[in-house]
Amino acid sequence: MTNKIKPKTDRILLAHGSGGRLTHELIRTVFMPRFSNAELDTMDDAALITAPGMTAKKLAFTTDSFVVNPLFFAGGDIGKLAVYGTVNDLAMKGARPLALSVAAIIEEGLDMATLEKVAASIALAARTAGVNVVTGDTKVVEKGKADKLFITTSAVGAVYPGANVSGANARHGDAVLINGFVGDHGIAVMAARNEFKFSGAISSDCAPLNGLVEKLLSRKHPLHVLRDPTRGGVATTLNEIAAVSGVGIILDEASIPVSRPVRAACNILGLDPLYVANEGKALVIAPASSSAAILSAMRSHRHGKNAASIGTVVKSPKGVWLKTTSGGLRPLAMLEGEQLPRIC
């Protein structure tokens, strides 16, 4: 509990929830110094736990709050998002979900039909991902003291035998793979807010990734890092990985899969798809020598049809860099400020 590290602002800004630089500063200055322990300090989205006296099988444990606005959008809703987001955080630790919890904070006056619709969506998503909701909680706050509905899901999972993935494991010579188009979720949620008119149909990529991960792990592919680029997008997530692993990552702009409508929407809105949230994407970092086999396995899975190799891990320069289509190299920093509040 050091007094040396102080947050740089006296009040919480929206950008503290961006998943970008200020979120990291908040976690690093307010929470980490106080809660520090070996598991938390890995800064992965799920923690490994082992019960003393238990056999070697490791458990993964994760939690996420969802405050997405609006509650419903093309391709998903807060319930589906909460289940898959949490299942995916387990999958990114190489774990299969064993049990899910759901805690709802509800605003007084919410339509019962809305709550029922979300509950049904949670149930369907949990069945799809192959996990049960085993415990939960319900709180109600006065009208005006919350925005309709916030959901916090937590989950426990069993780590696949032999899986040893962590944001700290990226190594020089690794390839960076992704299982499909980037930016769909963020743009779908913005469209649902009517923040812009867009004729193309852009749906959230919200999907459970445990099946895809199970496929890769069961084939004993030598995976180093699995990470889902949600808030803050691919660029921010890769910055986290580069920092924790102490490496550099060079992305090849031309090879990054972005759908035509998302690219068009980003152009209009002045957004970079690399900073837009995804909810059904995994960054897979593994030795370049295995990348062809892994890509082929990913492409044969329904959530990996558009998988691509998008970059390489290098010793230096540190940080994340984009090799542009014009041949230049420009730095991709962590997301600054708040680009799309309440995207998940």
Next chain:
Amino acid sequence: MTNKIKPKTDRILLAHGSGGRLTHELIRTVFMPRFSNAELDTMDDAALITAPGMTAKKLAFTTDSFVVNPLFFAGGDIGKLAVYGTVNDLAMKGARPLALSVAAIIEEGLDMATLEKVAASIALAARTAGVNVVTGDTKVVEKGKADKLFITTSAVGAVYPGANVSGANARHGDAVLINGFVGDHGIAVMAARNEFKFSGAISSDCAPLNGLVEKLLSRKHPLHVLRDPTRGGVATTLNEIAAVSGVGIILDEASIPVSRPVRAACNILGLDPLYVANEGKALVIAPASSSAAILSAMRSHRHGKNAASIGTVVKSPKGVWLKTTSGGLRPLAMLEGEQLPRIC
């Protein structure tokens, strides 16, 4: 997913968060039919999970959201409350905490100093309860879209060998014990809201109960039910137990420990202390033949000094009844409506 069971109102009422009858109706009509599974259906506050291939040791898993208003009150704050509330839900399943998660939903504009104070309180409470925060999440919503700070804590615990407690295990002939005074938490929070002026110092009973439970379980006392009477108080919690166990419970009014200041405050406010929330109390139900030994063990623990035997379990009448000091028998129903919103 039955269509027959429908909530009786079209909109969420504050009383849906009371922990009383409407909360139960909400859970029973909106969530249970959609999420139903053997573990959830026990309606205990924590669920047991076993990983296939794992040795017999069972894990408990629980979650709770905290929306208490104000964030700070005599004897505690939202952080301490969240940690102990979650640790206690594990303890009530006979489990020792292994790992804790913390998810914060923060209102834009919250003082950083407030957040730091709560984080420090969470850290201290976790240390006191002997558990690490191993994972977490931070979301920020726009000013006016939440009320300062909501915290959702989840935890995984290891069930003590031999422990087999559940709200469904109350049996005819059991005694109902409690580890001290009832109603302190609810009255302390109301006092902090300045909803009434009261000269006596009433502090929340907010405390971790895993040590007390470990003491009882390590001595192999034959415990049937452990349950913490939080929202809705002792009367509501006993109604849940009576319903799930299919028994009646008769409380002896004269033997229920209520401190003088809490009784005075309840008299002024027209509240029944049996419906006021506690945050450091356990209801212990066990065979009457063991109750003297259990009471003695409870009284020798710092969180059980004022332990008392307050009632008995009977075959009939079903439900919960109060044997009043004047000798009558009156029904104690589940809490109706919302008595004290946002007490936890």
